[in-house]
Amino acid sequence: MASGRSNFSIRHQPGFTTVAVLCFALLYLPIVTLVVFAFNAGRSVAIWEGFSLRWFEAAWNNERVIEASIRSVQIASVAAVVATIAATMAALATTRTRPYRGLTFKYAFINQPLMIPEIVTAVALLIVFARIKVATGYSGLGYLIVAHTAFCIPFAYLPIRARLESMDLTLETAAADLYATPWKVFTRVTLPLLWPGIIAGLMLAFVISLDDVVITEFVKSGGQDTLPTYMLGQLRRLVTPEMNAISTVFLLISILIVTVFFFISRRST
Amino acid sequence: MPETPERNAIEVRGVSKVFGFGPDKVVALDDVHVAIRENEFFTLLGPSGCGKTTLLRLIAGFDFPTDGEILLHGQDIAPLPPHKRPVNTVFQSYALFPHLTVAKNISFGLEMLGRPKDEVDARVDEMLKLVRMEELRNRSTAQISGGQQQRVALARALAPQPKVLLLDEPLSALDYKLRKEMQIELKRLQHETGITFIFVTHDQEEALTMSARIAVMSAGNILQIGSPEAIYDRPAVRFVADFIGETNFLEGSIEERAAGGARVRISSGAVIDASVAEGFQPSGRVTVVVRPEHARLSAEGGQLAGRLSNIVYFGTDTHFHVELDGGGEFIVRRQNARDDRGTARIGDPVSIVIGAGAAQVLRD
Structure with a gap:
């Protein structure tokens, strides 16, 4: 880029720095505060009374926290895997054809959960699942898994589709030319090249499922709290640094996953 | 060996290819007839859009003719999918598998054919030697130069010993000097392997220097088939005289x-x-x-x-x-x-x- 003095520079606009600093402060200060008070020795989330790991210990010994965490991971694992498989198939189907009338509509159809307000989906699922619960008598985790799978699909779909679109189709032609059957073309060429996209989609779906509150809150039966809904329930009653401690661990896990995601996508480019 | 000195490797009989329907339809090939002899270096020459690459893709099986027959050693292969044709292609973009090493790229076809491992290994060694790439066998294909990628693409396509090798403008991405070198290299490879080469190019000089025979194409038709001398000295129609030289x-x-x-x-x-x-x-x-x-x-x-x-x-x-x-x-x-x-x-x-x-x- 040429950088002559006459060029427009956003940095020299009045107020730019102020706005930028303000945005970052609003984004990160609350999180920093939350993390700091996770280590508070007292019961307050606002008054510092010394350093302690007691709230982490409390959370670790809280059976309901552990139970909710395990449930969250169970739902997220199953939902992410199923959603990624579905998203991979959807991505293959929407990129391996010549563009046709209605393709954009199909993209929109697949990405529906990104566009319809979550609360609408949540209410709709609540009503439908309530009927099914009455009819079948089943009230297990299945409903949550199905719901999570559905809204995870577009998040898994996007990186996989991006990967497929940047893939040279001649490679598949070349494999077929070298005596690979359609199945071998897929397993020996398409899948290995698609792998970084699939991993990225899987992790994104996992994080999105782990994080969900609205749909889970509406769909869950009694005693099916996930970690986020458990935390929400606790905050309504009593706020202690235990919530800060749980959130801090949650944050660390997310950062870890995003970091892995970053390295995988960087290695593949 | 039966006494058939000029057996045809490929025979294209009345092949047409139409893309699209109605008012959008494009006739890429219009009732094309051509016979390519065994062990011949045959070139399809013409400007872009003349149908030469379409004809190559039909022979490879990447597209299917709208009409007509394609015979390989007398057998109609037009309905066969590409993985069932003993024909291999060197692509214009090389299309090397980026997730595999040089050696693994070369062995791909043989592995797909289910050849025993020691046969595959021996053949890969032989191919690496043929294209003078022995030292780079374990390199990733992203770490080698364009000319080296070209050689790997050739070795990969030659390794399964196809009946016919199809080359789709394989030299167009190389610089002038390397292109000249590869022209000679290709002639040597054709001579040493005895495989029928069908070479597609828009470069008349490339066609004249390398081919035993040339088919000059324009707008989905073959205008003239002949030796480089015949094409150059005795053009059949005005287009051929104008396009070549x-x-x-x-x-x-x-x-x-x-x-x-x-x-x-x-x-x-x-x-x-x-x-x-x-x-x-x-x-x-x-x-x-x-x-x-x-x-x-x-x-x-x-x-x-x-x-x-x-x-x-x-x-x-x-x-x-x-x-x-x-x-x-x-x-x-x-x-x-x-x-x-x-x-x-x-x-x-x-x-x-x-x-x-x-x-x-x-x-x-």
Whole structure:
């Protein structure tokens, strides 16, 4: 880029720095505060009374926290895997054809959960699942898994589709030319090249499922709290640094996953 | 071996390919017939969009003909998918598998054919040696140069010992020097392996230097099939003369017909004896073509007269542009010799002598 003095520079606009600093402060200060008070020795989330790991210990010994965490991971694992498989198939189907009338509509159809307000989906699922619960008598985790799978699909779909679109189709032609059957073309060429996209989609779906509150809150039966809904329930009653401690661990896990995601996508480019 | 000295490796019979429907339909190939002999270096030559790559893709099985048959050693392969055809392709973009090493790229076809491991290993070694890439066998294909990628693509396509090797403009991504080297390399590989090569290019020089025979294509049709000499010296139609090499075109009308030739009066009034392509009965207005190197300049006594308008020096030869009396331009090419610089100056009146048999009357 040429950088002559006459060029427009956003940095020299009045107020730019102020706005930028303000945005970052609003984004990160609350999180920093939350993390700091996770280590508070007292019961307050606002008054510092010394350093302690007691709230982490409390959370670790809280059976309901552990139970909710395990449930969250169970739902997220199953939902992410199923959603990624579905998203991979959807991505293959929407990129391996010549563009046709209605393709954009199909993209929109697949990405529906990104566009319809979550609360609408949540209410709709609540009503439908309530009927099914009455009819079948089943009230297990299945409903949550199905719901999570559905809204995870577009998040898994996007990186996989991006990967497929940047893939040279001649490679598949070349494999077929070298005596690979359609199945071998897929397993020996398409899948290995698609792998970084699939991993990225899987992790994104996992994080999105782990994080969900609205749909889970509406769909869950009694005693099916996930970690986020458990935390929400606790905050309504009593706020202690235990919530800060749980959130801090949650944050660390997310950062870890995003970091892995970053390295995988960087290695593949 | 049965005594069939000129068995056909590939026979294309009445093949047409139409893309799209209704008003959007494009006829990429229009009733094409061609027979390619065994162990031949055969080139499909033509401008982009002439259908040469489509024909190659039909032979490889990446597309299926709308009409017609494609025979491989006498057997119709048109309905077979690509993985069932003993035909391999070198792609314009090489299409090397980026997640596999050089050696794994080369062994891919053999592994897909289910060959035993020691046979695969031996063949990969042989191929690496053939294309002189032994040291780079464990490299990733992203870590090697364009010329090396080209060699890997060749080795990969040759490794399964296909009946026919298809090459889709494989040299177009290389720089001039490397391209020249690879032209010779390809000829050597064809000679050493004895595999039939079908080479697609838009580069006439590449076609002339490498091929045993050339098919010149335009707008979905094959216009002429013949040896490089035949294509260059005896073009069948005006397009071929124009597309391959440089040519002078003279408009005129038939004065008199003779056996295998005609006397043509060109627009400036001069009269030229020209040969006529076989099976062509010219009448009325015709075009006469003369290659620039088949004519020479002289002070007087030539068939055409004019004034020297430009002299262009090319190192190996010099082009003399002559403004003809009565209109039109004519180019004469002369090979440069060390002690013969010539004394012609721009503006000099000159006479052009057309060599015997050099002028030809062509069909449009």
